[in-house]
Amino acid sequence: MKNYFLALLTTLVCSPFVLAQDFDKTKDFQKFSGYFNFYYDDTSDKIYLQVDELNKEFLYVYSLSSGIGSNDIGLDRGQLGNEQVVFFEKAGNKLLLIQPNMTFRALTDNDLERKSVEQAFARSVLHGFKIEEESKGSYLIDLTDFLMRDAHGVSTRLKRTKQGSYALDKSKSALAFERTKAFPKNVEFDITLTFKGNPEGDYIRSVTPNPGLVTVAQHHSLIELPDDDYEKRVYDPRSGSYPFSYYDYATPVQESILKRYVTRHRLEKKNPNAAVSEAVEPIVYYLDNGTPEPVRSALLVGGRWWNQAFEAIGYKDAFQLKILPDDADPLDVRYNVIQWVHRSTRGWSYGSSVTDPRTGEIIKGHVSLGSLRIRQDFLIAQALMNKPFAERDDNYEPMLEMALARIRQLSAHEIGHTLGFAHNFAASTNNRASVMDYPHPQFKLNDGVIDFSNAYATGIGDWDKVTVAYSYSHFPNGTDEKEGLNAILKKAQDDGLRYISDQDARPRGGAHALAHLWDNGRNASQELNDVMAIRNTAIANFSIDNIRTGEPNSVLEDVFAPLYFFHRYQTEAVSKLIGGLDYNYSVKGDGQRTVYPISVASQENALKTILRTLNASEIAIPQEKLALFPPRAIGYGKTRESFKGRTGVSFDALSASETAADMTLGLVLHPERASRLIQQKSLDTDQLGLAEVLETLVKGTFDETHRDTYLQEVQQTINFRVLYHMMNLAAHKNVHPQVNAIANTALRNLRSDLLSSDKNAVSAELVRRIDAFTNAPNKFKVIPVPKIPDGSPIGMDCMH
Template sequence: MNAFAAGFSLRPLGLALAVSLMLQACATPAPTTSATAKPTPLEKANSRAVPAPVGGATPPAPAAAAAASAAASGVAGTTPPRPEPGAPRPFDEVIKGATQQAGFVPIWRKDDRIWLEIPTERLDQPFLLSVNVAGSVGERGLYASQMGPSWLATFRKIGTSQMQLIALNNSFISSTPAMKAAVEQGFSHSLLGSAAIASAPHPQRKSVLIDAGFLLTDIPGYSTRIEAAFRMPYSLDRGNSFFEKTRVSDEMTTVNARVHFSTSRIPAPPLTPSPVPTPPPPSATPDARSMFVGFVYSFTKLPDTPMAPRRTDPRLGHFFSVVTDLGTDLKANPRVHHVSRWRLEKREPQAALSEPKQPIVYWLDRNIPPQYRKAVEAGVLEWNKAFEKIGFKNAIVVRQQPDDAEWDNMDARHASIRWFVGADVGFAVGPHHADPRTGEIIDADIGMSDVFGRSARRFVAEDVPRANSLGHAGHAHDAYCNYAHENAAEMNFALDLLEARGDIAPDSPEAEAFVQAVIKDTVMHEVGHTLGLKHNFKGSTVVARDKLQDKDYTEKNGISGSVMDYNAYNIALRGEKQGAMNNTTLGPYDYWAIEYAYKPIAPADEAAELARIASRSTDPLLAYADDADAGGIPGNDGIDPLVNRFDLGDDPLAYYVRRLQLSRELWQRVQERGAQPGDEAVRQRRVLLSGFRQLGRASELVGKYVGGMHTVRDLPGTTQRAAYRPVEPAKQREALKFLADGVFNADSFRFKPQFIASLSPDYNEWDRGGPVNIPAAVLSVQTVAMDRLLSPGTASRLLDLPSYVPDANKRNIISLAEVYDTLQGAVWSELKSGREIDRLRRNLQREHLKRVQNLLVRGSAALPPDALSLMRMQAVELQTQLKRASTNGKLSVESRAHLQDSLSQLTEALRASMIRS
C-alpha cells in the first residue's frame, strides 16, 4: 500500500530528549491546571500519532510511560496524567473545529482533512466495500461511470495504535465445525489499507478516529489498468490527490476521491519500429504525463439477516457467487454456486399479485440526454412483465436523479443508468456488486456510452466515421458486454441500407423512432445483466424465419427468444415483407430465467420447485447457451453453429446467406447513387466498410457448421437427449459451398473503378489514411473462414466424427479429407479452369499457401497427426497442378509470376525437414 496522509509522519524524539522527559516526570510533581489549559509545545509533541507503515506492517511501539505519570493517576485534586509519549490525542482535541456526518461509519471533516470514526461495533464485523470509477481518462478502456471491485471487508484494530482495513477471504468455507479452524488457517485474508489510530477512544462511544488519507491510494489497483493501456508506469501522486465530497447515512458511508496519476516523462519513440507494437501515450488528456481518476468508495452495511441463497442450475444462465465448501470430502466438486439476485419479498405474501416490500429502484443519471430518457425508462420497466408473472406488481421502479442532487449515484445504494463519453468508446455494460455470502445484489450501475448520441443518433445525417473492424467481430465474455457497440454497428448498416432504398430519410420521425427503439433494446439487455442474467446466445434460434417477416408477430413477441442474446437486425430482402427491425419486448427465456431466480418459494419446497422450473429446459422456446458455448475467445472456437452472436432465426446459415445479399445490395445502391453535394467526406468509405463488417462476422460463423456439434445442457439422467450431436452432413456441405461460392469468390467483391476513385478521406483530420485498400478488406473476410476450416478444433472433430455416428450412417458423413480438398479446390480453382487469376484471388492463394507451408515445415502440436498427413497429401497434389498451370502462356505476366513463385515455395516446403515440437 502507498503511504498515507502527510501528518502521519513521526519524527522520533531523540534519546537525550526522551531521558530528559523521564527525569522531569520522576522529579517534578504534576502541576495543577484547569481543564481548559492549553497543552504546552512539549505536550503537543508527545501527543503525535504513531504512523502506519507502508504495506500494513506493525508500527513502532510507543515510548515507555513515565513512572510519575502512572503514580499521579490516583492523586486527588490533580489533572489527569500527561499522555504517554506517542499516545493518540484525546478524541475531542483531534476533531476540534471539524464538522460531523453521523451514520454507518461517521465522518469528521475539517478543511481538506477527513477522519473516519470507527465505532466499536464495526470492529471485526463484515461490510461491503466497493470502489467505483466516477471519472477517468476517456480512452483505451479507461472510462468514467464504471463499476470497480468490491470486497467483503472489515476493520481490524491492532493494539492501540493501528487500524487495518481487511478484505475477508470468503471463497473457502466449512459447513461443519470440525474443519472450520483448518479452513481459517489455510487461506489468508488480504490487507487493503491501514492507518494509525489518530485519537484516544471517545469517552462515551469508545470509538476511535483514523485519518482517511489511506483512501488516497490505489486500493482498486487502477495503476495496473493504466499501465496495460499505455505500457508506461504511471505512479500515484498522493500530494496532488484530494477528497471531493462525502455522504453518510445509517446504511452507508461514501467518500469521493480524486486521485492523481503521473509519470515524470514520456519516452521518446524508437528510431525504428519495434517488432512488438506498443501503444502511444494518452491522447485525450491535455498533458500525457498527468491524469486524474475519480474513485467512489462505499462502506455499505450488509443486511442484519442475510438473504437465503438460491442454488444455480446450469440449464439456465445466471451470474452467481461461488464458495468452496471444504466441510466434507463426500462431494466430488466442493464448489457451491448461489444465484445473484436482488432481495425481493412480497408486501402481502398471500396475495396472488403484490407490490414488494422494497422494489428494485433504478436511478436515471442526470447526464442522460433528455431526448433518450423515455426510451431508457421503457427498457427498464419492460422487465416488470416478467415479475408480474410470478406475483410481483411494480417490482422495478425508475426514478430521475435531480439536476441539483448533491449525491453521486455511483455509490453503493443507488442502482443507476449513466451515460458516459470517451474518445474511442462504444459499449454498454451492466455489472453489479453482491453479498458474496448469499448472492444478494446490493448495487448495480449500468454504463451506456454515447454510441447512440454521436455514432448512432441521426446516423443517416451525420455519418460519423468509426473504426474499420474487419474480420473477427468483437466478442464479449465474462462480465464484459459490448452489445451497445455491436448494436450500433448493426444499426449503422441498417440505416445505410434503408436510406439507400429510400425507405427512411435523415432527420425524419421514422429515423428518430428507429434510434429510440435501439436504445430501449440495449437497455433491456443491460438491465437483464443487473438482474443477474447472463448472455443467452441461443435465444435467437427459437423464432422461425417466416415469422420474422410477420410485422404483427414481431412487434408483439420480438424477433428473438431472449433480449439477453446479441440479436441482429431483422432486415428484409428486396421484395420481402418487413417485420420489426429489433427486439421490442422480453422473450420466453427471459420470463423463465426471472421465474427461477425470483419466484417466492417456501424453503421446504424450494429444491423440488426449482428442479421443476429448470426441467422445462427441453422446451424449444427456452433454448439457452452462454459465452463459453459461443466461443470466439482465445482457446475456445465454439462448436455449435446455433450458438452465435448476431445471428437471427432458426437457420443461422440462411441468415448469413441473406447478409451477403444485403451487403451486395448496399454496395450496388451506393455506387449507383454516387457522391452528392453536401455529403460528409467519408460517407461512401464508411458505407463500403459497413458491408465488409457484416461479411466478416458471417464468414467466421458459417465455418462453425463444418465439424460442428449441436449441444444441449441437460443434467445427467433427466432426458434421453445426447449431449453432443454432429451437425447434419448436408448442412456442413451447404456451409462449405457458401464459403466457396460466396466468400472465396472474387465476384462477390466487384466495385466500379469510378466508385473506388471517389472514396475521399477527411482532409480536416491528420490521420486521414489513403486510398481504400479493397484487396486487404476482402482478404480479411476470407482468411477468417479459411482459418476456421484449417483449425485444430475443426480437424479433431471431423476425425472423431465416426465415433458419434451409427454404422448405417457412416458412409454419408463428411470427412476431413473432403473439407481440405474442397477448400483447396475453391482457393485454387483457376489451376483447373485455366482462367486468369486476378489480384484478389492471388492474395487469397498466397494466404492459403502460407498456412500450408507453415504446417509442412513447422507442424503443429495442436493439429492431429492425421490432419498433417492429409495436408501433405493435398500439398503434393497442389504441386502437380501448379507445375501444369505455370506453363500456360495465355496468362498475364503477373499470374505466371505468381504461379512460378508459389510452385517454388511449395516445393521448398515439401523438401524441408519438419521441425517437430
C-alpha cells in the same frame, strides 16, 4: 434495495459542531454523521474515521467516479471495483482493516470447526491504522492514506495497456468534497487522484490534455451489510443465472463441498399466497439524469420490459425504472443505476453489480452504457438504405429509429446482467427468445427493397421469463422449492428453448452449432445466404446519396465499411457447423440430449455456403463503386474503423477482399476445428473430414477463374490466403499430428495441380512459396493481412 435507504433519514448530516465531540483532536474539524462518523480537517486535507465497533463486518467497495475515456484502456466513469467484506481488529496501537477469506468456510455452530477453517486459509490485512485517539471504546484513525491510494489499479492498467509507467502524485491529489457524504447505512468518499508518468501509447495521448499528468476520481464506499433474512437459491447450470460459490468444509462427506447459488436481488411478495402481489420492496433502477433525448426515452422503455417477466411470476410492479434524482450520486449504493458513459471511441457496455460476498445477494446493480454505440447502428442503417439523402439532408428519422430500437434492447440486456442473468447466445435460434443474446439487425428483401421494420425485437423474451422465474419466483408455503424450480426448467425444455452462454459461443474455434454472437435464424447457412443477398443489394444501391450534401467522400468510405463486412458474424456462425456439435448443459435425469455431431448434410451445406465468401464475384467491391472512394481528404484521415490497405493513399480494393477472405479462412481452418474434424471422421467414416474440407476449399478457390481481370486479381489474392492457412495447419504445433499430415498432403496435391496448369507468374509464385515452406516449415509465419475494421460491439461488448 431497501426503502430505508431512500428515506429522508438518509439526508446528509454535515455541519461542524452539530453534535458534541468525543475526541479532543477533532474539536475544530467538520463532522459527518452516518454509518461511520468521520471528520474533515481542512487545514491538512485529512479525513479521520471514528470506529465504534471492532470485529464487526461491513462492505468496502472502491470504484471510479471519473475515468479516462478510452475504451481500449478500460478505465471508465462509474466503473466498479471489487466488493470486499472487511472488519476492524485492534492490534496494539493499531487498528487493522482485515478482509476475511470468504471462499473457504465452515457453516456450523461448532466454533472450533469454524476457527479451524479460518486458520487454514490466508486472510488479507488491507491496511494498518495508527490509533490517533481513543474515547469511551471508540477509536479515531487517520483514513487519508487509505483513501488516497491507487486502489482501482489505474497505474497497473496503464502499464498493462502499454500506455506508459505512471505513479500516484499525492501533491496533485486531494479530497473531492462534493461527492464525500455520510448516510445512516453507508458513507461515501471521493478522491481526486493524479498520476504522473511518461506517456508511451497513443490511447492515453488521445484522451488527456496533458498525457504526462492523468487525473481521475476514485470513490470509496463503506456499507452496512444486509441482514440475515436473505434466502439463497441453489444454482442450476440450465437456469441462465450467474453462479455464486464457496467451499463449505462443514459439509457431510457424501455431499459436495462446493456450494453454488444464484446471484439475485432480494424480492418477496407482500402477500405470499396471492397469485399476484406487490413486492415488499420492489427492485428500482434509476437512469442517469445526464442521458439526452431521444436516448433517454428509449432506455426507459427497453429497461421497463423486465417488468413483463416479473408480472409473469405473479408480481405487480416489482421492477421499476425511474430517472435518477439530480442530487443523487450514481455510485451511491442505495441506487441501482444505468449510467451513460462517454468514451473517445465506441466500445462495450456492461452490467456490473455490488454483491454481498457472503450470500450472493445483489445490493446494487450498475449498468454502464457506451454513448457512441448508438451511432454505429445509425451508421449501419445509413449504409443499407437506398439513397437516404438523395432528396433532403435531414432524412435521418429511419436510421435513428433503427438505432433507438437497438438502444431499447441494449437497455434490457445490460439490466439483465445486473439482475443476475448470463448471456444466452442460442436464443436467436428460438425466434429471438432473449434480450440476453447479442442481436444482429435482421432485415428482409421485399421485391428487391430492404425492409428495416423488424431489425430488432421488442419486449422481453420467452427465455428471459424463464430466468426470472428460476431466480425470483416466490413459492407458497409447503411447496418443495427444488421441485418447483425443476418444473420451470422442464417446461422451458419442453417449449424448445435453448440456453448456451459465453464459454461455448465466444471462441473463434467454437463447436456449438447454435451458439453465436450477432447471428440470426434457426438455420445459420440459410441466414448467411439471406445476409449475402441483403449485402449485395445494399452494395448495388450504394451511392454518393448515402452521405449528406457537403460531406467529403472520405466519409462515404467509412459508411461503406460496415456494409462491406456485413456478413462477418453470420459467416462465423456457419463456420461452427463444420466439425460442429449440438449439446446442452444437461443434468442427470432431465432427459436432454447431451452431445451429438451435426449431420454430414448440414456440414457439407455449411461448407458450400461459406465458399460464397471466398468467391471474387461475391466478395469483390464492384468496380463501378471504386470511384466513390478517392484518397482521404485533409482533416478526414483514416481511423481504426476504416479500410486498411497496401496502396498508400489510394483505396485498396484488393486488400478489402483479402481481409474479408482471411476472416473466413481463420474460422473454417481454425486449428481446433481441424483437430475435431479428424476425430469426427474417425468416429463416422461417412462424416465430413479435414481432407474433404481442404479439397473442397481448393476447388472453390483455385479452380475458380474469372474473365474480368479485376475479379481474377481479387480471386488470386484470396487464393494466396488459402495457401497460407493450409500452411498454418501443416506446421501448427497444437493440433493432432494427423492434421499436419493431411494439410501437407493437400499442399503437395496443390503444387502438382499448379505445375500441370497453364503457366503464369502467379502459379509459379505459389509453387515457390510451397517449396520454401516444405524446405523450412519451422520458419513459416503467416503474413498478416490488413486489419479488419473494428466490429464488436456492432451497434451495442464482456466483455464482462
